Amino acid sequence: MDTLQQKLRKLTRNLWWTWRPEVRAIFRDLDIDIYHKAHRNPVRVLKEITPALLEKRADEVDIATRTDRALRQLHDYLNPLTTWGMVHAGALQSRPVAYFCAEFGIHESIPIYSGGLGILAGDHLKGASNLGVPLVGVGLLYHRGYTTQMLDATYWQHDVSEPVELSDLPMEPALGPDGRQVRVGVELPGRTVWAKVLECHVGRIRLILLDSRDDANSDEDKALAANLYGGDTRMRIQQELLLGVGGLRALRALGITPSVVHLNEGHSAFAILEWARHRVQQDSLEPWAALAEAASATVFTTHTPVEAGHDKFPANLAEEHLVPLADGLRLPLHDVMGLGRTNPGDLGSPFLPTVLALKNCRRANGVSALHGVVARSMWHHLWPNRSVHEVPIGHVTNGVHVPSWLSSELNTLLQTHLGVNWMDGIVRPDLWTKIAAIDPAEIWEIKKVLKGRMLKLVRDRQNQMLARLGLPQLEPQPLDPEALTIGFARRFVPYKRPDLLFTDLDRLDALVNNPERPVNLIFAGRAHPADGPGKALIQKVGQLTADPRFRNRIIFVENYNIHIGRNLYQGVDAWLNNPRRPLEACGTSGMKVVMNGGLHISVLDGWWAEAFDGENGFAIGNGEIHVSNEVQDKRDAEALYRLLEEQVVPLYYRQDANGVPRQWVHAIQRSMRTLAWRFNADRMVMDYVRHCYLPAAVAASCQMPTP
Missing domain, CATH: 3.40.50.2000 (Glycogen Phosphorylase B;)
Structure with a gap:
């Protein structure tokens, strides 16, 4: 029989607790000072609390009974009789959506987010979990996090890096069919960079994260994914290649074949090229047919109506980094560069991952109705023969995961008047x-x-x-x-x-x-x-x-x-x-x-x-x-x-x-x-399933290889 410590550890391993205040309260009640000192991280609470104090508090605040109840609720949540996704997203059950994002804001104790994009991505995973939509998140593990904001006496912001111990995070090595931790390599100029693959569970959703601290890497490459949005332009393109190319390779190594790739902002756009490269190399598809298939399976969400918010990689830097993908696609480098250029014929112009994604996706969308209008005008030059209204960028308005943000007091009031469920x-x-x-x-x-x-x-x-x-x-x-x-x-x-x-x-x-x-x-x-x-x-x-x-x-x-x-x-x-x-x-x-x-x-x-x-x-x-x-x-x-x-x-x-x-x-x-x-996130994810994921999954499955 599991000990109380083992049962509590089981609770920490699924981030379901992040939107269950009664479960978070179990760890808070063990020792409120340790809880807040540990940034409300249950994993660290269990590491820091002494066995004697755990035993004492277990008797005083009924920890054992509350833990058993929470584990039963978690088991029932993970093994539902039916979900919205089972009924409405059946086509995705065997081949899920791969949701790529450079950051995920799930809880403050997991510092792999900087702001709104990451919070939205975290809420998307949680919404998909509640609905039972087959989806796998893909991102990078930033072992130095983002930054901690510290103000001086003049209120000037200083950015302090606070490294995170892997043992403080509810993550496990992602194992392949052979039972060993999956590693993936990504070709960068002059070397291959390796990444270990980790995973955590956000309710019913798996989140796959790549960690560049692999023994085969140089110290410089081990630090490649140390900081979110860190370093110069060279580091930025290498991080994005690690995310897009390495992320898709990690899914394949885990035996996951996605039917849809959802790129949440342009940072992961290189996944499109990797999808096509794999099909060319493994199935002998003609390059442009492989790119058409990749485009048919891709959903792209743009979040940035500000020009400066879109990465622009100088031509020589992009060319240096895209040679391996171009070789794998069996295409001239200038053709691959053209996929990310506003004007493919302008050989000196920069490469934009956003352009690559917009020109090579089944569905593109902004994140509100007005943003859709702005995005169509902003990117009209990519479709000069169409009117602004015909630019193929729609919108899915964002929503928030209500259980993550709602106060328990207001929830109780709504349960009284709207119903318990x-x-x-x-x-x-x-x-x-x-x-x-x-x-x-x-x-x-x-x-x-x-x-x-x-x-x-x-x-x-x-x-x-x-x-x-x-x-x-x-x-x-x-x-x-x-x-x-x-x-x-x-x-x-x-x-x-x-x-x-x-x-x-x-x-x-x-x-x-x-x-x-x-x-x-x-x-x-x-x-x-x-x-x-x-x-x-x-x-x-x-x-x-x-x-x-x-x-x-x-x-x-x-x-x-x-x-x-x-x-x-x-x-x-x-x-x-x-x-x-x-x-x-x-x-x-x-x-x-x-x-x-x-x-x-x-x-x-x-x-x-x-x-x-x-x-x-x-x-x-x-x-x-x-x-x-x-x-x-x-x-x-x-x-x-x-x-x-x-x-x-x-x-x-x-x-x-x-x-x-x-x-x-x-x-x-x-x-x-x-x-x-x-x-709310339920409506948002439902919209993505109906209007983006299912059409993309069907379109990709209908692409016929060219002999």
């Missing part, structure tokens, strides 16, 4: 009509609890930073818990305009320090390590918190990650998003706030352009765009000030005799009723 019907609009019947006072009491918990976390994190810098601690509660609290957290980059509210500090002072209607502003976010302007924006926001007028009204939370985000999404009253339209591809943080009973305040960009109905949140401006960025910024700043002064703040403080802002809560109920059923 309400998440099984989350995509049904009629289910959410029941929200209107909930007493606003019930919702308000929960929001007060969530806000209090969030404000404590914010204070504690700020005091930790101040203590590290040797600065005075904040007073017991720096932000008024009764004040309207607005959050803003995302990657700091100029087009997202985190400083839009700071264009008139006197007006901001009057807004946040109104004695009868005060406002708290909480900021968090990171800049890319190489992004000086982004770091300057963080410094601008941070230094404003030292201004006596704003010391108890504005705060910046250091080291934004999944844990910080989850608490902010649950606790804020409203969420602010003010990018320069139309540069926000989607922006899923606001969806998480809506699910937790907060209201969204946003420019009509990304998902909000198709979500706002006039009463389920607030819109900044009317969606019109001025040709001058300077004029547009001034216009949007004025619209934001007026919106807060005339609509948002008055609505929040219009409270009844019991202190309940009933009209505000009615807006929350309308927001959840109109948005929750649409902007």
Whole structure:
């Protein structure tokens, strides 16, 4: 019979626990100090807790019974009688979807993500797991993670690498048919780089990760996949070859033959060439027929409406690295280079993985309706003989994995009013009509609890930073818990305009320090390590918190990650998003706030352009765009000030005799009723299955080899 330690270890090996708060609570209750010191990582908790303390806590908080219950629930989850995927995705059962992404944000203790792209990828895996959609994730294991954000006394961002021990991660060697750990080699200039293959389980989904720390590699090559988005352009193309080429080879070595390859952004586009190369070498397909087959099986999602966000590899660098693939395809190098060039005849132009993916896929899509429009215009030059509207780029609007972000308190309320198994019907609009019947006072009491918990976390994190810098601690509660609290957290980059509210500090002072209607502003976010302007924006926001007028009204939370985000999404009253339209591809943080009973305040960009109905949140401006960025910024700043002064703040403080802002809560109920059923990961994955995966799987199977 397994010991309690062995049973607990079994629980840690499947990342199902990341969206099960009652399972996470088991490890938290073993020792809360160890739990938080270990970044809420159950694997490390078990490594650090002593047998004596484990035995003591097992008796005090009934760990054994709770663990047995969780293991039974996990077993039932992994062995369902039926799932949506069994019924609707049968064609994928024997040959699953291979979902490639450069980053996966599943939990803060697994630092192989940097921001929105990775969080979306993690939610995609979790959504596919819940639906039972046959899918395998493919990525890289960054053993030095991304970076930890540490601010100095001037609020300048410093990026600290914190290596992760493999033994601290719920991962195992991926074994081939011979029972040995799979290794794959990828040809790079002058050598072959090897990668060990690891795997972890995200519910019902396998996630395959490549680790470049193979004994056969030089020290330089062992560090190839050490950091997410690290190094120069040469390292970047080599990482992308390792992901796309090595990832597909790893699947084959594991006996997995995908019917569809889903490339989540262009970083993994080289998988297209590897698919075709393999078919040429193993099955003697004619090169262009093999490329046509690879294209038919490929789904490509672009997330970046900003030109600078797409990799461009200089011609000589790309040629140097593509020789092995061109030889394997039995094609001239210039033909292979042409696949990734805007103009194939321009032999000196750079190679773009995004172009390779767009020109060689069955289906391409943006991540919101508006982003689809922007992407068709952005890439129209690839199809000069078509009108913009005929450019073959559609859209699948993103959604969020609700169990990963929803507070347990709000979940309990929804179970009471929508039904115990309400998440099984989350995509049904009629289910959410029941929200209107909930007493606003019930919702308000929960929001007060969530806000209090969030404000404590914010204070504690700020005091930790101040203590590290040797600065005075904040007073017991720096932000008024009764004040309207607005959050803003995302990657700091100029087009997202985190400083839009700071264009008139006197007006901001009057807004946040109104004695009868005060406002708290909480900021968090990171800049890319190489992004000086982004770091300057963080410094601008941070230094404003030292201004006596704003010391108890504005705060910046250091080291934004999944844990910080989850608490902010649950606790804020409203969420602010003010990018320069139309540069926000989607922006899923606001969806998480809506699910937790907060209201969204946003420019009509990304998902909000198709979500706002006039009463389920607030819109900044009317969606019109001025040709001058300077004029547009001034216009949007004025619209934001007026919106807060005339609509948002008055609505929040219009409270009844019991202190309940009933009209505000009615807006929350309308927001959840109109948005929750649409902007979730279940609906997103269902859309991909119906409109992308199944058509691609069928198309690829119909490709006939050319004799």
